Amino acid sequence: MPDRCEVLPGDAVVARSGGGLLWVDAPGSPALVSALHACLGVSGPGADRVLAAVAGQVSSLASGGASFALVLATDTGSGVALWGGKGxxxxxxxxVSGSSVEGGTLASGFALGQTLYVGPGQSAPRTPPGVSFDLVEGTVPGGGATLHLAAPAPSAATATSAAPAQSPFSAPSDAGFGASRGSSAASSARPESGEQTAFWRPDADSAVPILRFDDGMVVTIDEDLVLGRRPDNHEMVTSGSARAVPIADTQNVLSxxxxxxxxxxxxxxxxxxxSLNGTHVAGPEATExxxxxxxxxxxxxxxxxxLLGWTVITFEQPQE
Structure with missing residues (x-):
């Protein structure tokens, strides 16, 4: 697995241990977190069976409302993933596409590539500066995680020393998950060091309109955008006149x-x-x-x- 972990701002939790990465947005469900976190060290041919067994418990552990994603590296260097909800x-x-199992979706045998994103929706087109952290072991709050295979990682000792003593970045157990909500006061403060800004959700430029996705992702409309399942090859993007915004599409309803x-x-x-299934729009008070x-x-x-496929996005235009 990669050595560099960029944690996107947010209230979810990311954990990394050995060859596994876990993203979950239900830190208030200790049973779910414990079950998933216990699987972080699982790899090899038997991983599919273990992950399927965990997925079968998810509905009862989190009342069906949890979003999670668990990605493991196998002994051969390929990936095994289990996810549900927005994760x-x-x-x-x-x-990554996979097959449905009770409580989630399971995929295996996929190449890890150069960049592996775990979190709600899709990876932000441009990750804000100051949210990089070399997470070797432990738990950390955030809205997602982007791992880069080829990027050099900062020293873990240096990063840890920059964090305050009460930081849960290096928490070695599941306790870090449950504690993340209680750290909201520290999370809302804008820290002095860039290494600590994984706790901070950056304020959007008040003059720039935004798209607010139903999974919590926010995209600024500071230039033309192309949205879709794989928009990178559209002529507006390849010509440089627009930015690609990929959207996760587990139901295959997006073009x-x-x-x-x-x-x-x-x-x-x-x-x-x-688009094959059309693009729909409705005003704030519209019912159709x-x-x-x-x-x-x-x-x-x-x-x-x-409405793009099953994805609902709200357009927000700041007042003059």
């Missing part, structure tokens, strides 16, 4: 390049890019979705809701 792994920007958002001054418009005509720009207003 889905993605390798090099491409979501590779599903829709685009274009800016003209303060006005932001939504355009369906000829309106399907857009492909290729026709639809100006957005503050509070409008976007």
């Amino acid at each position: 889905q792994p993605a390798v090099d920007g491409v979501p 590779s390049a599903h829709a685009a958002l274009t800016r003209s001054g303060r006005e932001v418009s939504l355009v369906d890019l000829g 979705w309106t399907q857009l005509e492909p290729g026709v720009a639809h100006p957005l207003s503050d509070g409008d809701r976007l």
Whole structure:
């Protein structure tokens, strides 16, 4: 597994131990966390059976409301993953697909690639500065984790010394998960050191409109965007005129390049890019979705809701 771990800001929890990485957004469920965390050291041919057994307990442990993702490296260097809810792994920007098991989804035999993302939705197009941390063992709060296979890692001793004494970064047991919610006061403070900003959710520029995804991910609309399952190859992205925003799609209902958002001054418009299942929009008080005509720009207003496949996104336009 990689040596570098970038923790995206948020209230979830990430743990790494040996060849495994765990993401979970239900730290209030100690039974779920304990069961998943106990599997971090599991690898090899028997990993599938162990993960399937854990998945079978998830519904009862967390009342079906938990989101989690557990990724292990096998002895051959390939990956084994178990996830449920919003927690889905993605390798090099491409979501990992698997088969349904009781309580989750299971995949095995996939290549780990250069970048492995674990968390809600998809990896942020550009990770904010100051959220890097070399997590060798232990638990840490955050909104997700991006591991880079080839990136040099800072010294673990240096990173640890930069953290305050009460930091749960180096917690060696499940206690770090349960303690994360109680650390909210420290989490909300903007720390002096960049190594500690995994606790801090950066304030968005008040002048820039944003997309707020139903899984909690926030994307700033500071340039034109192309959204979809694999939007990197769309001509707007390859020409450099737009940024790709990949969206996790476990139900295979999104097109590779599903829709685009274009800016003209303060006005932001939504355009369906000829998607197979259509792009829909609804006002803040609307009770029905309106399907857009492909290729026709639809100006957005503050509070409008976007429906791409099963993903609901809210458009927020700051006041002048």
